[in-house]
Amino acid sequence: MKRIILLFLAIITLTTSSVFADELPIREKFNNSKPTYSNKYSVIRFFQDQVYYANKKDFKEFFSLYAPEYTNNDGFNLKVSKEIISDLWKEKSEIKYHNTVNTISFYGDFAIVNVTETSTANVLNESNQKGTLKSCSNITYYLKRAGKSWQIVSENVVSEEINMRWGDAKCVAMFMEAPNEVAANSEYSTKLYIAPPTGLQAIGSISSEKIAYPQRTQKDVFRKFAPDFSLERLLIANSDNTNEYAISTIMFSSANSNKVTGYACLIRRVNVVPHNNFIEVKNNSNEKVKK
The missing domain is CATH 3.10.450.50 (Nuclear Transport Factor 2; Chain: A,)
Structure with missing residues (x-):
């Protein structure tokens, strides 16, 4: 995959x-x-x-x-x-x-x-x-x-969204939320929602990857969905001033076995705003403070 x-x-x-x-x-x-x-x-x-x-x-x-x-x-x-x-x-x-x-x-x-x-x-x-x-x-x-x-x-x-689906995942409504833009090295929330799948079990994974060439990947760590079929993870934007992808992977299996019957991958671009080291502001004592 x-x-x-x-x-x-x-x-x-x-x-x-x-x-x-x-x-x-x-x-x-x-x-x-x-x-x-x-x-x-x-x-x-x-x-x-x-x-x-x-x-x-x-x-x-x-x-x-x-x-x-x-x-x-x-x-x-x-x-x-x-x-x-x-x-x-x-x-x-x-x-x-x-x-x-x-x-x-x-x-x-x-x-x-x-x-x-x-x-x-x-x-x-x-x-x-x-x-x-x-x-x-x-x-x-x-x-x-x-x-x-x-x-x-x-x-x-x-902004950019890429959705890929196989098997039973084609029949399940799903949606992913991620900010379009964040500051470098800042925390942001990514949420995943799916409609309750009839006769199916679902687990999901949320991760992020820097946009690079060749692309480097991280291993998926799957978790169970919450009772409302949502999944959330707090991510830290990279400090390399590089745009990144928030990636959600959902795997479906039949309710009676562990056989995989479908999976999906939802990808959202997160543009990373670089930190500017050449900004100075004055505090109340008129002293310059570098941001």
Whole structure:
């Protein structure tokens, strides 16, 4: 199961848009046309091209949309992002992407674009049991003009959720709460709720992992749910100023035996705000105190 989790932690590094996979990229359609379209629609066309290449798994064209100096808020540069996407597409070529452009702001030859993105896929566990994957994220992209089109210079993943389910877990309602943002080395609460499963037993685990490449994992420690079918754990954000994932794993078994009949993995991004060592405030005696 850990291998599956590691693979799909990389999904959100993709950028996607709403377009049918069998359409030609709009950028190619209008390459020889006069620039009669507004900046707004040129950005929308840019993201439509992007999802076309993503759904076609056209690695070369997909990354032609990224500037050489690209980096994201996890510290991944263009080289690392290429390695992650290459591994992902080799493993799961049927992943489908979609997005909605929410807002666009322009500053000369630069643009800031907020996008809601989703992806879906079928996933196999170590026993070749078919499961489902769904992800949803909110991302702010920073673009620079490149000729008649744009390139991505940076991106900030504001929020991110990834849900994977196998077997009986597909039929059980469940929800995970975790903050989108916390201060480095601070305590935060993560809660997990599930609907009472009929004829099933359930145990759960809550942990956190820093977003890194390659991804490093911790061993699951399972506990029984409370009588109201909730589970809570207090976590300490890392002090390395690195974003992290809060991860809940739920395992189901039949009420009459210990045979595992399904499990799920819910993942929520927690962005970690770094501690600023260059802030000074004055106390009542006008003495400077470093925060």
